[in-house]
Amino acid sequence: GSRRNSGSSLVSSSSASSNLSHLEEDTWILWGRIVNEWDEWRKKKEKLLKELIRKGIPHHFRAIVWQLLCSAAELPLRHQYSELLRMSSPCERLIRRDIARTYPEHDFFKGQDSLGQEVLFNVMKAYSLVDREVGYCQGSAFIVGLLLMQMPEEEAFCVFVRLMQEYRLRELFKPSMAELGLCIYQFEFLLQEQLPELNVHFRSQSFLTSMYASSWFLTLFLTTFPLPVATRVFDIFMYE
Secondary structure (H helix, E strand, C coil): CCCCCCCCCHHHHHHHHHHHHHHHHHHHHHHHHHHHCHHHHHHHCHHHHHHHHHCCCCHHHHHHHHHHHCCHHHCHHHHHHHHHHCCCCCCHHHHHHHHCCCCCCCHHHCCCCCHHHHHHHHHHHHHHHHCCCCCCCHHHHHHHHHHHHHCCHHHHHHHHHHHHHHCCHHHHHCCCCHHHHHHHHHHHHHHHHHCHHHHHHHHHCCCCHHHHHHHHHHCCCCCCCCHHHHHHHHHHHHHC
16 A cells, blocks of 8 residues: 555555455464364375465464474473472573673563563573583573563473474584584585585685574574564474
């Protein structure tokens, strides 16, 4: 409507608006059906589900779909979350120090006493107690922060634990960071294969892959792309 020229009729504008609302309504009904018939969609309509997720999970369904994708509700640790919060972690000071650096421009996380910073601290602390080997790593806070933008802290904790355990993310955050080294190594070969001239140029300038690509893998592009784009990447990562 905002781009129509002076020759456009109000009828066509109204019609376009009506079509948009119908489209939104159809999307809402479709995703409602997917959520209610989740097991059937995963088993019998996997190809269609993949296509729909690649187009982007609607914002209002994202929290529940992410939880369904990683089976977060079945996590045994779910019932221990409140107990973990009552314990103390050796990582607490480090977590507090970094909290303000996580999405500093986002309203939810602005301010030292903001709800966002408090729940982010809680989830990071709880995970550091569950996984003593990894403890706390700053990059993972961006992943938890994104989850907290979509769902309550206990649910975010469960999804994060699943991501670390079942999606191999904890391999990236282990003290040796060997998995990150592997990702960088694989990416360098892709760069060499797909963009050989750029690869030669980077090498001539001593511009190492680790200088720019480390955060891509450690935060799943959350510090690189605008949030709406990064969230779409996350949709696909969660499914594929």
